[in-house]
Amino acid sequence: MKVLVPIKRVIDYNVKIRVKADHSGVETANVKYSANPFDEIAVEEAVRLMEAGIVSEIVVVSIGPAAAQDVLRNALALGADRAVLVQTDNEIQPLAVAKLLKLLCLQESPRLVILGKQAIDDDSNQTGQALAALLNWPQGTFASKLVIEDGRIEVTREIDGGLEILSLALPAVVTTDLRLNEPRYLSLPNIMKAKKKPLEIRPAASLDINVEPRLITVRVEEPQQRQAGIKVADVTTLLNKLKHEAKVI
Amino acid sequence: MASYKAPLRDMRFVLFELMDGEDIATLPGYEEATRDLIDSILEEAARFCEEVLLPLNRSGDEEGCVFENGVVRTPKGFPEAYKAFCEAGWPGITASPEFGGQGLPKVVNGLIEEMICSSNLSFGLYPGLSHGAYVALESHGSKELKDKYLPKLVDGIWSGTMCLTEPQCGTDLGLCRTKAVPAEDGSYRITGTKIFISAGEHDLTDNIIHLVLARLPDAPKGIKGISLFLVPKFLVHDDNDLGARNSVSCGSIEHKMGIKASATCVMNFDEAVGWLVGEPHKGMRAMFTMMNTERLAVGLQGLGIAEVSYQGAVAYARERLQGRSLTGAKYPEKPADPIIVHPDIRRMLLTQRAYAEGCRALGAWVARHLDLHHHPDATMRQQAEEFVSLMTPVVKALLTDLGSEAANLGVQVFGGHGYIREHGMEQYVRDARIAQIYEGTNGVQALDLVGRKMPADMGRLLRRFFHPVSNYIEEKASQAALTEFVDPLGKAFTRLQQATIKVAQAGLRNPDEAGAAATEYLRLFGLTALAYLWARMAEVSLPKAERDDVQGFYAAKVATARFFMQRLLPQTGALFSSIMAGSKSTMAFDEAAF
Numbered sequence: 001m002k003v004l005v006p007i008k009r010v011i012d013y014n015v016k017i018r019v020k021a022d023h024s025g026v027e028t029a030n031v032k033y034s035a036n037p038f039d040e041i042a043v044e045e046a047v048r049l050m051e052a053g054i055v056s057e058i059v060v061v062s063i064g065p066a067a068a069q070d071v072l073r074n075a076l077a078l079g080a081d082r083a084v085l086v087q088t089d090n091e092i093q094p095l096a097v098a099k100l101l102k103l104l105c106l107q108e109s110p111r112l113v114i115l116g117k118q119a120i121d122d123d124s125n126q127t128g129q130a131l132a133a134l135l136n137w138p139q140g141t142f143a144s145k146l147v148i149e150d151g152r153i154e155v156t157r158e159i160d161g162g163l164e165i166l167s168l169a170l171p172a173v174v175t176t177d178l179r180l181n182e183p184r185y186l187s188l189p190n191i192m193k194a195k196k197k198p199l200e201i202r203p204a205a206s207l208d209i210n211v212e213p214r215l216i217t218v219r220v221e222e223p224q225q226r227q228a229g230i231k232v233a234d235v236t237t238l239l240n241k242l243k244h245e246a247k248v249i
Numbered sequence: 250m251a252s253y254k255a256p257l258r259d260m261r262f263v264l265f266e267l268m269d270g271e272d273i274a275t276l277p278g279y280e281e282a283t284r285d286l287i288d289s290i291l292e293e294a295a296r297f298c299e300e301v302l303l304p305l306n307r308s309g310d311e312e313g314c315v316f317e318n319g320v321v322r323t324p325k326g327f328p329e330a331y332k333a334f335c336e337a338g339w340p341g342i343t344a345s346p347e348f349g350g351q352g353l354p355k356v357v358n359g360l361i362e363e364m365i366c367s368s369n370l371s372f373g374l375y376p377g378l379s380h381g382a383y384v385a386l387e388s389h390g391s392k393e394l395k396d397k398y399l400p401k402l403v404d405g406i407w408s409g410t411m412c413l414t415e416p417q418c419g420t421d422l423g424l425c426r427t428k429a430v431p432a433e434d435g436s437y438r439i440t441g442t443k444i445f446i447s448a449g450e451h452d453l454t455d456n457i458i459h460l461v462l463a464r465l466p467d468a469p470k471g472i473k474g475i476s477l478f479l480v481p482k483f484l485v486h487d488d489n490d491l492g493a494r495n496s497v498s499c500g501s502i503e504h505k506m507g508i509k510a511s512a513t514c515v516m517n518f519d520e521a522v523g524w525l526v527g528e529p530h531k532g533m534r535a536m537f538t539m540m541n542t543e544r545l546a547v548g549l550q551g552l553g554i555a556e557v558s559y560q561g562a563v564a565y566a567r568e569r570l571q572g573r574s575l576t577g578a579k580y581p582e583k584p585a586d587p588i589i590v591h592p593d594i595r596r597m598l599l600t601q602r603a604y605a606e607g608c609r610a611l612g613a614w615v616a617r618h619l620d621l622h623h624h625p626d627a628t629m630r631q632q633a634e635e636f637v638s639l640m641t642p643v644v645k646a647l648l649t650d651l652g653s654e655a656a657n658l659g660v661q662v663f664g665g666h667g668y669i670r671e672h673g674m675e676q677y678v679r680d681a682r683i684a685q686i687y688e689g690t691n692g693v694q695a696l697d698l699v700g701r702k703m704p705a706d707m708g709r710l711l712r713r714f715f716h717p718v719s720n721y722i723e724e725k726a727s728q729a730a731l732t733e734f735v736d737p738l739g740k741a742f743t744r745l746q747q748a749t750i751k752v753a754q755a756g757l758r759n760p761d762e763a764g765a766a767a768t769e770y771l772r773l774f775g776l777t778a779l780a781y782l783w784a785r786m787a788e789v790s791l792p793k794a795e796r797d798d799v800q801g802f803y804a805a806k807v808a809t810a811r812f813f814m815q816r817l818l819p820q821t822g823a824l825f826s827s828i829m830a831g832s833k834s835t836m837a838f839d840e841a842a843f
Contacts (some may be wrong), residue, residue: 014254030799073289185301186293188338188351195286228582 001148001170002057003046004110006101007039007075009068010121023219035071038116040078041176044183045146046114047079054148057081059108063100065089069199076194077186083197088204088211096211098130103207105135110171112153117142117175128175138168141175251673252564253303253557255295255364258802259606261288263613264356266789267782273354276623282354290353294361297337301330302368309371309510310676314451316502321450321512331375331453335405340376344383348399359616362546363609366553370680371510375408377546378448382409382460385539386479389527394479397489398458408454411539412443412461412480412516420693422462422533423472427518429463429525438520439463439480442500445687449514450482450499456491457482459516460539461523462532469530477532478523497521507679540688541641545615547688548644551652552608554681558659559601561674565663566594588662596816597658603813604651606806607779610786612648615640636713639702640778642694647775649684650691656681695767698774699752700760711749714774718742718781725784730791734784737814741777744825748773751829765832773824780818783810 011017011026012034018027035043049055058080062068065087072083086100105113118125132139140155144163147154148170157164158177204211232238242249264270265284274283305326312324323331334340343358344350365373383402386395386409401407418424427441439461443449450457459480468474484492500515527535566589573579574590588594618640621633656677660667667674685691702710722742725735752770756763787810794803 027799029797030802070285070289073285077289077293185297185333185337186289187336188290188293188342190338191286191289191293192281192351194289195281195283 001055001112002059002108002110003049003055004059004061004101004105004108004113005039005042005046005075005080006061006063006097006113006115006127007043007071008036008116008119008121009033009062009064009071010036010119013037013120019220019222023221025217025220033067033070035074036116036119036121038118038120038176038178039071040075040183041178041180042114042116043075043078043080044181045176047184048181049146049148050079055112059084059110061086061101061104063088063092063097063204066201069201072199073194074186076197076199077191078183079190081197083199085199085201086204086207087201090204090211091213092204092211093213093215094124094126095130095214096209097127098134099209100204100207100211101127101131102134103209105131112148112170113137113173115173115175117177128173132173135171135173137171137173138166139173139175140166140168142177143174144177144179146174146180251303251307251557251561253299253367253560255291255298255367256556256605256609257291257295258800259609260291260360262786262789262802262806263610264360267610267786268613268617270356273356273617273620276354276620277625278352278623279354279620281352282357287354287357290357291360293337294339294364297334297339298364298368301333302365302372305330305372305510306369307670307673307676309369310507310680311670313509314502314512316499316512319450319498321452321499321502321514323451323453323512324510327372327510328453330372331405334376338404340379340405341403343380344399344403345387348387348395349403354616355619356613356616359545359549359612360609362549363553363556363612366550367557368553369510370550370553371508373550374508374511375448375451375453376405377543378411379405379407379409380546381411381539381543382458384542385411385460385477385535386526388538389477389535390479391526394524394526397485398479398481401456401489402458406454407456407458408448408451409458409460410446410448410516411536411543412446412449412459413536414445415442416444420690422475422536423470425462425464425475427461427463429465429476429478429523431465432522435524437463437465437478437523437525439478439497439518439523440520441518443516443518445503446514446516447511449512449516450502451512455483456485459497460526461518462536463523465529472533474530475532475536476529477526477535479526480518480521480523484522495521506682507676508683541637543688544641544645544694545612545619547684548608548646548648549612550684551649551681552605552612554652554677554684555601555605555608555648555655558656558674558677559598559605561672561677562601562659562662563589563598565666565672566598594662597662599809599812600817601655601658603783603809603817604655604779606786606809607783607813608648608651610782611640611775611778612644614782615644632713635710638705639698639710639713642689642697642702643771643775643778645688646685646691646694646771647778649681650772651775653678653681653685691771692768695771696764698771699756699763699767703749703753703763704756708753714778715746718777721781721785725788731784731788734787734810734814737818738777738780738784741773741780741818741821744821745773745777748825748828755831759832761836762832765835766828769824769827773821773828776818776821776824780814783813786810 012032046058060075060080060083062072063086115128142158143155144158145156153168155166273279309324315322341350342353346352379402429437429439461478461480462475486492496519498517500517503513567587569588570585571588574586579586579590618633618636624630660674663674722739725731752763752766787807790803790806
C-alpha cells in the first residue's frame with residue numbers, strides 16, 4: 001500500500017515571530033525554517049506503518065520554494081522512499097494546496113494520505129478536509145491512533161471531552177494530532193542515504209491548476225501586550241471588578 | 250534549570266563564512282560532505298544533544314557512578330541515552346566506511362563534539378574514549394585486529410579505553426611497569442595495575458576493548474621500551490561471539506571533583522590475554538596518534554563548557570532584577586533593572602562570549618587542516634600536518650584554560666545562585682577543571698610547544714602559523730575600516746615574535762628559561778591566534794552588518810571582536826613582560842624555603 005504525506009515548510013517553532021514594519025506579514029528574512037511539526041508526525045506514522053509491513057511505499061510532497069527540499073530530505077532520512085517538490089515562490093492558500101494535492105493523488109494513486117491537522121504558521125486547519133472533499137474520500141481528522149485492517153482504517157480522533165473512533169474505507173485522508181506518535185531522531189547513516197533518494201521537482205505552473213490566492217491579508221498585528229495587574233483592597237472590590245469590569249462572573 | 254541551544258548559526262558562520270566549508274566536498278573521500286548534508290547533520294546532532302543528553306547532565310552529576318562487586322553502574326538514563334546515541338550512528342561520524350563509519354570531515358565532527366560537551370561532558374567521554382581507541386587501532390593495528398574489533402567500536406556496541414597511567418607513572422610514561430609476556434599462541438599475558446581509566450568499566454556496552462601500555466621482557470628501559478596491547482574485557486571468538494571473561498577487572502572507581510557520571514576506574518590486569526598493536530617497543534608512537542586526536546577533543550571540552558556557561562549566564566542576567574543602572578533606571582516599570590545593565594556583568598558575559606566564539610573558530614581552523622589529510626597535493630598535506638602539530642598543544646591548553654575561566658565567570662554572574670547546585674552553573678566549573686589536567690596537563694602542553702614544536706626543523710612548524718598571520722596583517726594594514734582590529738593584532742603579533750626569539754635563544758642556553766616561560770608563552774600564542782581569527786571574523790561581518798542583518802548577528806560579531814581587541818587582547822602586554830623577565834626569580838628561590 002502506498003502512502004502520500006504532504007509536508008509544509010514553516011518558520012521553526014522556536015523562532016520568535018516578528019511582524020514586518022509595514023504590517024504586511026511576518027518577518028521571514030534570515031529566519032530558521034523547518035517542517036511543520038504535525039507533518040513530521042505524519043511522516044513518522046507512515047514509517048511506522050511501513051515497519052509494521054502494512055505500507056510498501058511512502059511518497060512525501062511539499063509545495064513551496066526550492067528551499068523546501070530541506071524538509072523533504074529530512075523526511076527521506078526518516079524513512080520515506082521518494083519526494084516531490086511542487087515548486088513555487090507564490091503564496092499558496094489551503095484550497096489551492098488541496099487542489100494540487102488532489103492532482104498528485106490522482107497521478108500517484110495512494111491508498112492513504114496522512115498530513116498534519118494544521119500548519120503552525122497560519123493555523124488554517126483546512127487542507128486535509130478540503131482534499132478529502134475534492135477527492136470524495138472519507139476523512140479522519142485529529143487522529144491520535146491509527147489501525148489498518150482488511151482494507152479499512154480505524155481512526156481514533158481527539159474531540160472535545162473524549163475520543164471518537166471512526167472506521168473509514170480506503171482510500172482515505174487522515175490528519176494527525178499531537179499525540180499520534182513522537183517522531184524519532186534521524187540517524188546519521190539515514191541522513192547520508194537520504195541524499196541519494198529520488199527528489200523530483202515540478203514547477204507549480206506546469207500542473208495547470210489555478211492557485212491564485214482567494215483571500216487577501218489586510219493587516220498583521222502583534223498580539224496586544226499583557227498589562228500589568230493591580231492589587232485590590234479586599235474581596236468585595238475584587239468581586240465587583242470581576243462582575244462589572246472584567247465581566248467574567 | 251540549565252538551558253542550552255546549540256549555536257548552529259555561529260557554527261555555520263565559522264564553517265561557511267569565515268572558512269571555505271563549501272570546498273570540503275572537493276577533497277577526495279569527502280564528496281558527500283556538501284553544505285546541505287552538513288547542515289542536516291548539525292541540526293540533528295543539536296536536537297539529540299539538547300533533547301537527550303542535556304536532561305541527563307545534572308542528574309548524572311548528582312547520582313554519579315556506583316561501584317559494587319566489581320561492576321560499575323552509570324547514572325539513571327545513561328544506558329538508554331547511549332543506546333539511542335549508537336542507534337543514531339553518532340559514534341561513527343569520522344570512522345572509515347570500511348569499518349562501518351560515515352567517513353565525514355573532522356571539522357564537522359569537532360562541531361558536534363562541542364555540542365556533546367556542552368550538553369553532557371561526562372556522557373561524551375564514553376564514546377570519546379572509544380574514538381581514541383579506534384584511531385590508535387586503525388593506524389597501528391594488524392588487519393586481523395582491525396577486522397575483529399573496529400566495526401563494533403564504530404557502531405558503539407563495544408567501547409574502548411586507553412590504559413596509560415599507573416600509580417607511579419603519570420606524565421612520565423617511561424616509568425610504566427605493567428608487564429607483557431609472550432604466550433605460545435602469539436598472544437601475550439598482561440599483568441599490572443592501571444589507574445584513572447575513563448570508561449574502564451561500565452554498563453553501557455557488552456564488551457570493553459582496553460588498549461594497554463606495557464613492557465615486554467626484553468624491553469629497553471624507559472619510554473623506548475613501551476609496547477601497546479589490545480586487551481578485551483571478554484575474549485572474542487572468531488565468529489565474533491563473546492567468549493570467556495578475560496582476567497581484567499575494575500578494582501574501584503575514583504571519587505572526583507567533576508565529570509562524576511564518567512566512571513574513572515582502577516583496572517587490574519592479572520595475566521590477562523592481550524595482543525600486540527603495532528611493533529614491539531613502539532607503543533608510544535601509536536599512543537601519540539591517539540593522543541593528538543584526543544588533545545584536540547579535550548580542547549573542545551573547554552569550548553563546550555564555555556558556551557553552555559555563557560548561555561546560562563545570559564539568560565540569568567536578563568531575568569535577575571537587582572539594583573538600578575548606574576546611569577539611571579533602564580526598566581523603570583520593574584522593581585529593579587535586570588543585572589545585564591551593569592558594566593561588570595556585561596564585562597563577564599562578553600568575556601565568555603568572546604572566548605567561546607573565538608575558540609570555536611580556532612578549533613575549526615585546526616580541524617579544517619586535519620581534513621587536508623585528504624588533499625591530493627603532498628605539499629599541502631605536509632604543511633597542514635605541520636600546522637596541526639604546532640597548534641595541538643595551543644588548542645588543548647588555551648581552550649581548556651579559557652573554558653575554565655568562562656565557567657567561573659558564569660558562576661559569578663549568578664552570584665550565590667551560581668554557587669548552589671540547583672542552577673547547574675557550579676557543575677560546569679567542576680567538569681571543566683579536569684580538561685586542564687588530563688591528556689597531558691596544560692603545563693605539559695606548554696612544554697610541548699616551547700620544547701618540541703618551537704625548535705622543530707629550525708622553526709619550520711612555527712612558520713605555518715606566523716606566515717599566514719604576518720601576511721594578513723600586511724595585506725590589511727591599508728584598510729581603514731579594519732584598523733581597529735588589525736592594529737591590536739599587529740601589536741600582539743610583534744610581542745609573540747619577540748617572545749619567541751627570547752624563549753628560543755634563552756632556552757638553548759638554559760632549558761629552565763624556556764620551561765619557566767612556557768605557560769605564559771602558550772597563552773600569548775593562543776591569544777594572538779584568537780586575535781587573528783577575531784580580525785578575520787570582523788572583516789567578514791562588517792559588510793554584512795551594513796545590509797540585511799535582521800537578526801543583528803553580524804553587528805554582534807563586530808561588537809564582540811571590538812570587545813576582544815580592546816578589553817581582552819591587552820593581556821598579551823602583561824604576558825610579554827612576564828616572559829621577558831626570565832626565569833631567575835622562579836628558579837633562584839631556595840627549595841627549602843617553600
